[in-house]
Amino acid sequence: MDEPQIYARLAQIFEDVFDEDAMNITPELSAKDVDGWDSLTHIRLILAIEKAFKIKFSTSEIGKLQNVGDLVTLIQARA
């Protein structure tokens, strides 16, 4: 999967989890930028992303994520 495709898919997932219509998913996006992105929503996101891309993140990988860019890097490495 190339980057634009990953971002497009991520946008869908974010919109689904946050129940928003059109979210702008940039590499710098992180929890502090989005209302309602608490630890529980974070887990929901991770679970949804794992399912959508058919991959599994390790606990330490999840712990190191700072922003969406990190996430995309991980997805590219796995998917």
Place this chain on the structure above:
Amino acid sequence: MNRLFSELQWLPRAPEAFSLALKTVANSAGPLGRELQALALHGLDLNQLTKLAKVIAMARSDGKSLDPLVPFRLAVLSNSTIDLTVPALVASAARHGIALEVVQPPYDQVAQEALTPGSMVNASMPDAVLFALDYRALPLKLSLGNAEAASATVQGAIGYLQALRNGIKSNSRAVCIFQSFAPPVEPLFGSLDRALPGTLRSIVDAINRELAAMVFGSGDVLLDVASLAEIVGLADWHDTQLWNLGKFSFSDELIPLYSDHVARTVAALRGKSRKALILDLDNTVWGGVIGDDGMEGIQIAQGDARGEAYRAVQRMALDLRQRGIVLAVSSKNTDEVAREPFEKHPEMLLKLDHIAVFQANWNDKATNIQAIAEELCLGLDAMVFLDDSPVERGLVRRLLPQVAVPELPEEPAWYARTLAAAGYFEAVTFANEDLQRAGFYLDNARRANLQKQAGGVDAYLASLDMTITFQPFDATGRARIVQLINKSNQYNLTTRRYTDPEVTAVGNNPEVFTLQVRLADIFGDNGMISVVICRPGEPGVWEIDTWLMSCRVLGRKVEHMVLREVLEHARHAGIHKLSGTYIPTDRNKLVIDHYPRLGFTKVVEEESGLTRWELPVEGAEPEGAPMKIVSKGFRTPKEMLTA
């Protein structure tokens, strides 16, 4: 992960436009209950369940009605994170006709909430408290090989649960729902873990057994999570990484399944478990089509690979029947052809005796199922319909949304398992009485509930908010009139059958007084529930040729209201006496005292048991029931005068 369970494959897949459909419901004025339930009746994933729950929450805060969903307040106490599960519980409850309100105290406050009199949970006066505990919540200590110490550990755990229960019971009348415990996946020895006292496995086994015994027959309920985990597989149930990440008791992939099971339990507590199983025949209880393949061609033989799958369906149906579930058949076949295997095929497990209502004809199945429900005096929401044909399933789902219609996979070997997985006949000890009464006079548990609350029959009837509608026979009602006339057996005074043209003729005959009666109440519209035909007899006398009623509305004084309407019209027509006859059959014992109850006097009794009754119109004042009356479509009283 077994997808039958994780994806709830007995439910149809959510439509592509699910989100859009949900938004449309959210924006409508309500009551929203029916649409929400319809949307919930799909195999929804966690995201979809969460969205549905959000719509329900918004509807509540906007003050929109969730009718006809039945309200239920459930407090959930857990040692784990349940935030992802709570919305799934609400959405899954809607699937089962329940408007669930969840009381969720702060994380891991189980004992505090249960034992403190003014706690959030106790103060909320919940209908039930779910102890969503996993084995980590219990004070467990390994004592390998030490049976005494192991027993003490087990008693300690049970004692803890008892204390929680006592805490709740001393503060409210909530039903306590206890979960059995899914043991961890990692054995210490291997096979020895089960037998050796003091291993985690044998301790958890013992706790589950004692818990089941403690709860059984007490009025509280066991939610058998241990079995559920076993069914999907302990290794799929437990997600250790997820526990580490956020203290989730079990895999997020099983939240929809778990939530559906909690919802079933709540629905069962509200008497919503299904009571009847309607079976299609061809390719559902035997392989092949009896009309085409004949007795030698259908597959139900033991040892036949295909046949065994269908035998399993028959066996399950028989087992269900033994526990009080009523069996019926709805098949597109000629009656004799459909009956033949039941009567003559040596490999059939089901016999005609097992089938309470046998409908084999060329009508559409929705009509048949309605007739079956009528015959059984059960609501459509008590029916489950099993059919291999996606077309038939779709039709029944569309026309009779209250009937449960499980999706079936392509492979018949999984039919029985899919039906079982759907859990339509879930039971709790609370509903034992209803299960035993799976006969013809089943009463809706909701109405029984209402009766207990209302105190006294009249108050109960008033609380039903009934509207009774009287009309003469007309073209719109004719099909249903014909159906009632031909299908009613129990509340039927004379069991006279009329064909469609005969009913038309009766309706057009100015000398005959006809009545079609509809009843609606707070639970919904019961549709047409009574039919009366009065013919002119001697001068000034009306002979009641036909009086029948749906047993669904027994005990509501409908027959009294019908009599009042008949008297009203009789008066205007210058009639001075009503004459009624009871013709006994082996199905209508129920109405042997219909006329005396309405104040008629017996004038004749024959050896056959036939009785004739009379009521003078002048001065007759039958007691009524608190109902709104709508009387329409009649010609003016002057025109009604007969010669």
